Amino acid sequence: MTTISLIGYGKMGKMLQQLSSQRDCEVVSIIDPALPSTEITRESLNQAQVAIDFSHPSVVVQNIEHLIELSQTCVIGTTGWNSELPRLRDLALKHDMGLVYGANFSLGLSLFSRVLKSAVQIFDRFEDYDLLAWEKHHNQKADSPSGTAIELARLILANSSRKSEVVYDKLDRKVQAHELHFASMRGGYIPGTHVLSFDSEADTIELSHTVRSRSTFALGALAAARWIAGKKGVFSFEDVIGDLLC
Ligand SMILES: NC(=O)c1ccc[n+]([C@@H]2O[C@H](COP(=O)([O-])OP(=O)(O)OC[C@H]3O[C@@H](n4cnc5c(N)ncnc54)[C@H](O)[C@@H]3O)[C@@H](O)[C@H]2O)c1
Incomplete structure (x- = not known):
């Protein structure tokens, strides 16, 4: 049994609590400004083995800093802090903790x-095909482009010899051959959707991933919590999946 502290008790926090028992996890603390436990402290964490943060991009960096000060093993699901990753990774490694x-x-x-990585490598051999991508999310999403879009763009650039720069903004000019245009749309209740299109004069091939339920994120975060409990080091979810697939 892995004991969990939930940081952020919104849509994701509630889903994590609901699914925790199915994954041999027990929620022993919940921290959220809307609840009696509002601050991340040793007491409010209640000796949880792993803290899972699904809060808000505007507070996540501060939350991670508090968790690092306490050397608290943690899983960070909140997005929007990409630029701070190198600094916080170093800080977490210095504190000899798991994240x-x-x-x-x-x-x-x-x-x-x-699949996308292999597809980019295959299409890269055929100059007829250009590459473009887009993502759609509901109107409650706080950040844009999505953290997933940033990750996917990085993967595409690393595997394409023709695309060397990503452009997320709208273009008031022709897109250049070396640019990958990755557009974002927000509205309604759209579940997270990411699409990569290989386009030639003759045809279009599209690869797309659409979320059907938030449970997919919660189950992945619980699997990551069980994996990191008792370990030290800073890992991406990709590292965890890579290890679990071995
Ligand atoms: N990595 C992933 O797989 C993944 C999946 C879904 C959502 N997300 C991200 O997770 C975050 C949360 O998503 P959500 O749908 O649950 O949002 P939500 O708005 O439903 O809930 C966020 C909760 O965080 C709380 N909160 C605000 N400030 C806080 C603080 N300082 N400490 C603790 N809690 C605080 C809010 O009161 C709210 O209850 C978003 O950034 C979202 O983009 C990531």
């Missing part, structure tokens, strides 16, 4: 990324 981070804790998305 897993991920822009997308869905097993399906992780497998999709592997």
Whole structure:
């Protein structure tokens, strides 16, 4: 049994609590400004083996800093702190603790990324095909582009000899051959959707991943929590999946 502290008790926090017993985890503390436990302290963490943060991009860096100060093993699901990753990784390593981070804790998305990597390498050999991508999310999503879009763009650039730069903003000019245009749309109740399109004059091939339920992220985060409990080091969710697939 892995004991868990939930940091953020919104849609994801509630889903994690609901599914924890199915994955041999027990929620022993919940921290959220809307609840009596509002601050991350040794007391409020209640000796949980792993803290799981699904809070808000505006507070996640501060939350991670508090967790590092306490050398608290943690899983960070909240997105929007990409630029701070190198600094916080170093800080966590100095504190000799365990931390897993991920822009997308869905097993399906992780497998999709592997398919996408192979597809980019295959299409790269055929100059007729250009590459473009887009992502859609519901109107409550706080960050744009999505953390997943940033990860996927990185993977595409690393595996394409023709695309060397990603452009997320709207273009008021022609897209250049070396640019990957990755657009974001927000509205309604759209579940997270990421699409990569290989486009030639003759045809279009699209690879897409669409989330059907938040449970996919919660189950992935619980699997990561069980994996990191008792370990030290900083790992991406991809590292965890890679290890579990071995
Ligand atoms: N990595 C993934 O797989 C994944 C999947 C889904 C969502 N997310 C991200 O997780 C985050 C949360 O998503 P959600 O749908 O549960 O959002 P939500 O708005 O439903 O809930 C966020 C909760 O965090 C709380 N909160 C705000 N400040 C806090 C603080 N300082 N400490 C603790 N809690 C605080 C809010 O009161 C709220 O209850 C978002 O950034 C979202 O993009 C990531």
